[in-house]
Every structure is written in C-alpha cells, then in structure tokens.
Amino acid sequence: MTAATSPFEADFDLITEQIRRHAQAAPQRRALVDPQHTLGYGELDALMDRVAASLQRDGLRSGDAIGICAASSTLYAAVFLGALRAGVVVAPLAPGVLPAAFANMLRDAGAKRLFVDASVAATTGPLADDGGVPRIALDGSEAGQALQSWLAPEGARPQPVSPEPAWPFNIIYSSGTTGEPKGIVQGHGMRWSHVKRGRNYGYGEDTVALLSTPLYSNTTLVVFFPSLAWGGTVVLMPKFDAVRYLQIAETERMTHTMLVPVQYQRLMARPDFDRHDLSATRVKFSTSAPFNAALKADVLKRWPGGLVEFYGMTEGGGTCILEAHAHPTKLHTVGRPSEGHDIRVIDEAGRTLPVGEAGEVVGHSPGMMTGYHNRPEQTRAVEWFDETGKRFIRTGDVGRFDEDGFLTLVDRKKDMIISGGFNLYPSDLEAVLREHPAVAEASVIGVPSEQWGETPVAYVVLREGQDLAADALREWVNERVGKTQRLSDLRLVGELPRSAIGKVLKRELRDLYVARPAG
Known part of the structure; x- marks a missing residue:
C-alpha cells in the first residue's frame, strides 16, 4: 500500500480533506472515470471547491441538504463530494420511484437544490409539489440550469467548514410507494469508520475500483468513499452489463469491486468468463442480498x-x-x-x-x-x-x-424482499393493491428468482361479487409502482392462510408458490 497511512490512524478525519491531500501530492492521478469523462485528483479537488462555493453563494449552510437524482457519473460524484466540503447533507435519490414518492423524499430531506440529468427528468416527470426546488442539470440538458453556468468561476474557494463526526453526511431513502419515505441519516463518523476499515482490504493509490451499482445506494458508497480517501481510482458504470463489466475489469486492471449476488451470478454464468484476465483483482465485495454458499464457492474457485x-x-x-x-x-x-x-x-x-x-x-x-x-x-x-x-x-x-x-x-423477521440488490417492502405493494375497489385482502411475498435473486408475488382475495382477471390487476398495480417494485406474478385465492391470532402466514404462501410456480 503506497498511500500515507498516518491520517488513517486518526479517530476521525474528513474524506474531503483526504482528497485535497491527494490533489496536492499527485494532481494528475486519476480519481474518477466514467464512459465520457476522466477527472484527475487536481481537477476533482478544484471542482469540489467550485460546487461548495456555489452552494454557499446560494445561501446553503452547514446542515442544509441537496438532492441528487441521476445516473452515476464523474459530475454526480463531484457534486456529492463538493456538497460535503460545504458541510451540506446529500440525499442521493433513486430515479425508479413514482413522481409523488420522489416529491415526498425531496420534501422530507428539505433539499434546497436538486441535481438531475435528462434521463431522470424523463422518467420522473413534472413535479407539481416539489416545493419549487431549483434544478441543476449535470449533463447540461433542459432538465434544469446547466451545471457549468451554475458553478462559481474557476478558482473559486468556499468558506472553510469543519464537520464533526456526528454531523449528518447523507440521507439514504428506502422506497416510498405509499408516500411515506424513510430517510436514514448517516454521520461523517460512520463514513470515516468505513475508510479506516480500508486498511484491511489493500486500498491505496494503486486501487482501481470498478462500481456498477448506483451512487444512491449505500452498497456502492461503502467502497466508493474508501477508494477515493486512500487515493485510488474509481471507475463508474452507469448501468451494469456483464459483458461490458468484464471488458472494463480486464482493461483497467481492476483491483476492487462491489457487486450484489445477482450480479455475481450473471458474471459467473457467462460462457466466456474464464477467458478474461482478472488476475489484478485484490478484493471483491458483496452485500445487500442473500449470497448462497454454492455461488460463493464458485467465485472463490474461478475469480482471483x-x-x-x-x-x-x-x-x-x-x-x-x-x-x-x-x-x-x-x-x-x-x-x-x-x-x-x-x-x-x-x-x-x-x-x-x-x-x-x-x-x-x-x-x-x-x-x-x-x-x-x-x-x-x-x-x-x-x-x-x-x-x-x-x-x-x-x-x-x-x-x-x-x-x-x-x-x-x-x-x-421483517418480510422485506431483496430484488436485484434493491430493498422492496411488501407493505408498500399491499397498500397499492388495497386501493383497487375489487380487492378485499392482499399479501405480497418474495419468491426465488434466477434473474433477480428474489421477486415480488401477490396473493389477492377479491371482494364478494367482483370478477377481475389476475393479469389485469397485476398490470394495474405495476402502472402505479416504481420499476424495481413491479409484481412478477399475482394469484387470486379464496382466502389467505392465517394464524390463530389472525396473522397472514407468508411462509405458507411462499411454500405454495414454490410448489406451483408461474407458468
């Protein structure tokens, strides 16, 4: 490991200051890479200053929040980091939710600025109740004011801010189909603990971390921030594709990566997997979903x-x-x-x-x-x-x-469904189902899926006298939920199995579905 280790012995330090140190020591070293742009540490540090200065110019102070909802990119990362330098809290928002849920998250965070791109603007649509939050378009599109015109002039420096460990760093939101998003506030101290843990996993200035999960996910951030704090290079894939992932990993001589189990499954299933040179890999990480032992064993056997x-x-x-x-x-x-x-x-x-x-x-x-x-x-x-x-x-x-x-x-204990690495809450989907006038009762379960790890399935009891096709009801629900929350199947039943105290026995529903799967 070539990075200076002394800062990492401290009980607390700032990730943004670590980036500043790397910029001073090696301004040309690559910090962030996406398919369109590469930022060296010097460029990243200067851009972070401009973002921080711009937020302060706009009246944002320590503890205020911004929202970011866009595909992963160097500019997304730079805005996230620049906001932290100003002591501003970042709410990275998932683009796959309904407009009303999106507006609720924005309002709950108290975001004073929203950074978006064209793809998100197209899927989110106009928000009548977004509180009039000014939008800045990372990609210069008509989704908002162009980032380049919003930024303070080159060379701008923000007023110094010194966050403390308990200060909020970011707010990560659960899905909010019912209009009740739940924001998880994480502090600067928590993020620094992840950085310190990096000494165990070979992070350093020679790190090349390939990240294909989104920047609004904590899954991604537990590798993203340590990679930069230790002076490495982060390569961002806006969207996971197994073929492209293997090409980039080989070409970039990837040393670190974070993948959810379903991505490991898709990679290991590639017939050409063993033909790729992945010998530079130092550590592969996984989280967010059950990772079965047989798949772990296959990864250990075939991936250095x-x-x-x-x-x-x-x-x-x-x-x-x-x-x-x-x-x-x-x-x-x-x-x-x-x-x-x-x-x-x-x-x-x-x-x-x-x-x-x-x-x-x-x-x-x-x-x-x-x-x-x-x-x-x-x-x-x-x-x-x-x-x-x-x-x-x-x-x-x-x-x-x-x-x-x-x-x-x-x-x-909680019946949360983890589909493709995303947390889905059955109660959210059940609430949507109950909005249909023909539905008397509904229960949503997660069932095994080769493609997604798990997928949501609904069992529904119709009101007496109602006649509605299962496929029609499933389509009705899927038009009202986010893309990652869509039901893969829906079954109409006469009654739901219940315990003596009236609780729906979801395990029995899972067993029933496994015994009689779709098709």
Whole structure:
C-alpha cells in the first residue's frame, strides 16, 4: 500500500480533506472515470471547491441538504463530494420511484437544490409539489440550469467548514410507494469508520475500483468513499452489463469491486468468463442480498483475489464480515462481527440468547445512524437497549451464532424482499393493491428468482361479487409502482392462510408458490 497511512490512524478525519491531500501530492492521478469523462485528483479537488462555493453563494449552510437524482457519473460524484466540503447533507435519490414518492423524499430531506440529468427528468416527470426546488442539470440538458453556468468561476474557494463526526453526511431513502419515505441519516463518523476499515482490504493509490451499482445506494458508497480517501481510482458504470463489466475489469486492471449476488451470478454464468484476465483483482465485495454458499464457492474457485461479504443495515447497527477466502468452511454464514461492533441475538423478551439459539439480530457500531429523518417514532421502534443502556439497532433478521462466532441467518423477521440488490417492502405493494375497489385482502411475498435473486408475488382475495382477471390487476398495480417494485406474478385465492391470532402466514404462501410456480 503506497498511500500515507498516518491520517488513517486518526479517530476521525474528513474524506474531503483526504482528497485535497491527494490533489496536492499527485494532481494528475486519476480519481474518477466514467464512459465520457476522466477527472484527475487536481481537477476533482478544484471542482469540489467550485460546487461548495456555489452552494454557499446560494445561501446553503452547514446542515442544509441537496438532492441528487441521476445516473452515476464523474459530475454526480463531484457534486456529492463538493456538497460535503460545504458541510451540506446529500440525499442521493433513486430515479425508479413514482413522481409523488420522489416529491415526498425531496420534501422530507428539505433539499434546497436538486441535481438531475435528462434521463431522470424523463422518467420522473413534472413535479407539481416539489416545493419549487431549483434544478441543476449535470449533463447540461433542459432538465434544469446547466451545471457549468451554475458553478462559481474557476478558482473559486468556499468558506472553510469543519464537520464533526456526528454531523449528518447523507440521507439514504428506502422506497416510498405509499408516500411515506424513510430517510436514514448517516454521520461523517460512520463514513470515516468505513475508510479506516480500508486498511484491511489493500486500498491505496494503486486501487482501481470498478462500481456498477448506483451512487444512491449505500452498497456502492461503502467502497466508493474508501477508494477515493486512500487515493485510488474509481471507475463508474452507469448501468451494469456483464459483458461490458468484464471488458472494463480486464482493461483497467481492476483491483476492487462491489457487486450484489445477482450480479455475481450473471458474471459467473457467462460462457466466456474464464477467458478474461482478472488476475489484478485484490478484493471483491458483496452485500445487500442473500449470497448462497454454492455461488460463493464458485467465485472463490474461478475469480482471483479475496471475497468479502458484508452483512448489516444501512442504518449502521453493526456489521458482520465474512472473508470467504479465509474461511471456506463458513460460506453458509455471513461472518463474524467487525472490530468494534457488538452484534447480539435476542429473544422476544429482549434477553440475549446463547450460542446456537436463534433470535432477532441486533447490533451496535461506532457508525450507527442518528435516526430516521423526521421520524422519531420509527427511530425508537428499531432501537433496543441492553441493561447498561447501550443502544442497538434491530435488524429484523433472525439468526444464530455458532461456537466460532460466525452468524448464520435463519430468516427475515421483517418480510422485506431483496430484488436485484434493491430493498422492496411488501407493505408498500399491499397498500397499492388495497386501493383497487375489487380487492378485499392482499399479501405480497418474495419468491426465488434466477434473474433477480428474489421477486415480488401477490396473493389477492377479491371482494364478494367482483370478477377481475389476475393479469389485469397485476398490470394495474405495476402502472402505479416504481420499476424495481413491479409484481412478477399475482394469484387470486379464496382466502389467505392465517394464524390463530389472525396473522397472514407468508411462509405458507411462499411454500405454495414454490410448489406451483408461474407458468
């Protein structure tokens, strides 16, 4: 590792200042690459200054927020980083949601500026209730004021700001189909803890990190920020394509990457996979969805370099790490708690359970969220405190530790569906279904999908006397939800299976669907 290590020994430092140091030491070294542009560290640092100065000129102060909703690009990254330099909080927003949900997220964040591109403007459409937030077009399109005309002149420098660890860094939003988006506020201290962890994974000035997941996803950011803080190069793919990914990885001599399990599956299934030279790979990361042991074993066998799986929540309630290359007999697990992270398994009464017993997984870490933005009640609902008053975040997952300290996940207490690496909430889809006048009851489950890992399926009970085709109802729903949330199948049934206390037994629905799949 060639990067200076002394700053990374500090309990806290600023990622933006690390970038400044790299710009001063090696201004020509590549920092960011996308299909159209390359920014060296000197150019990136100067552009960050101009963004920060422009936001301050527009009256934004520390703690104010901006929204970014666009395809991954060097300019997206530069605006994100420049806002941080001004102490401004960034809300990276997913482009695949409905206009009303998008407006709700924008309003909830209190965004004072919105950075977009033409593709997002086309899919999001006009927002009548966006609060009149000024839009800046990263690509110079008619989606807003052109970025170049909005930016302060070359050479502009912002007023210095010194964020503290507890200051909000970004707000990551869950899907908001029902109009109730949930913003996860993460602090500067949390992001710095990810940077410090980078010493374990060979980050340095020679890093080439290939990222094909979007910049609005925490999945991407846990590799994006450490790569730049350590002085490496980040290559951004606006959209994942297995063929193109392998070409770029080979040509760029990729050393680090982050992929969700379904992407690993698609890559390993390529008939030409073994013909690509991936020998420069140092570490491959994965998170966000269940990663089956057989696929992990295939990746270890055929793809050089280490394989590291992160298990945790965007909320930051502790992380487990599986270094699969070092523990080939533990591929069925999600690893052991990260250094300084306290992960426990508790029962319904809140008692800590011993090794081997299954219960809800809760976690404490130095980088926990401060809370859900503007939602104190929802924040309290996911908190658990031990007998000493130590704060933990509930994961909603059920798991158990083995005698070696490795965590195995048994089930998800919450019935969240992870499709293509995106979190989908059945309650959101069920709420949309119940809006149809013919629907009496609805339950949405996640079922296995070779393409997406999981996919949402609905079981629906119609109101008495109603006659409606399942395909017609599915199409009605899919017109009202985001692209990633669309139902792959819908079944009409006479009744939903329920427990003695009236709870819908989703496991029985899953078993029924697996026994009688679509087609």
